[in-house]
Amino acid sequence: MSKVIYFFNKEKDAYNIWDTINKGEIYGFDFSKNLPEKITAICKGKKFEEVKSKIYEFNNNLYNSELPEKIAKSVNELWSSIENAFLYKLKEITSKDIFPGDVMGYLTSVSRCPYDPKKRTFMISLYSNPLAILQSSAHEIFHMQFHHYFFEEVEKKVGKEKAHDIKESVTVLLNLECKNILLVKDKGYESHKSLREHIEKIWLQKKDFNFLLNSCINYILKNERGLNKNEKSN
Numbered sequence: 001m002s003k004v005i006y007f008f009n010k011e012k013d014a015y016n017i018w019d020t021i022n023k024g025e026i027y028g029f030d031f032s033k034n035l036p037e038k039i040t041a042i043c044k045g046k047k048f049e050e051v052k053s054k055i056y057e058f059n060n061n062l063y064n065s066e067l068p069e070k071i072a073k074s075v076n077e078l079w080s081s082i083e084n085a086f087l088y089k090l091k092e093i094t095s096k097d098i099f100p101g102d103v104m105g106y107l108t109s110v111s112r113c114p115y116d117p118k119k120r121t122f123m124i125s126l127y128s129n130p131l132a133i134l135q136s137s138a139h140e141i142f143h144m145q146f147h148h149y150f151f152e153e154v155e156k157k158v159g160k161e162k163a164h165d166i167k168e169s170v171t172v173l174l175n176l177e178c179k180n181i182l183l184v185k186d187k188g189y190e191s192h193k194s195l196r197e198h199i200e201k202i203w204l205q206k207k208d209f210n211f212l213l214n215s216c217i218n219y220i221l222k223n224e225r226g227l228n229k230n231e232k233s234n
Helices: 010-023 037-043 048-058 067-080 083-094 130-149 151-158 160-177 190-205 209-233
Strands: 004-008 103-108 121-125
Touching: 004 067, 010 037, 010 048, 010 103, 037 048, 067 103, 067 130, 083 130, 083 160, 103 130, 121 130, 130 151, 130 160, 151 160, 151 209, 160 190, 160 209, 190 209
Parallel strands: 004 103, 103 121
Antiparallel strands: none
């Protein structure tokens, strides 16, 4: 990876607002509940192009302000101060070179921050404090590293949904290996609590990422067998 570059783009923000409202729950959490009822009513069940101008109007003060771009500039400076140290640790954790190409980080006005590993883009909340922005950025870059090197093989063994569960859960390693770089903890989703605890336990026993992934795969398959057995007995 060459570097992360942060921007604010009103169309991408408007799309994220619309998509968040129409997306539904993600890992058991509905991000749209954090949005005002007025904007939810505008977007719900509509196509983006139908409501884009209305979203612009709703966020008129934000979109006409110079502050988002100034914040993006500050975030660029902030991230550059820890970038090399973080990438070194990520390379050490995964035992892989950092994936190639620049990454675009877009600031957004909502709490849902999607990423796209193919386009090398992610979003971070415009309203997060600086330390949370650094943590969120590291979290998303870890996802991209996982997709580049590991996702396909993990998916073959446990399926797409469970591969995403593992991808989301391994970011708990940031709390163990990057606590001197990232001063905000990676919390994860409540639905991944047990898997994240398993990952912490295994990592403290043996710091080998491939060994860890195999352990996660076995952990998931074992739990699935247990669930299937219980279902058949009921």
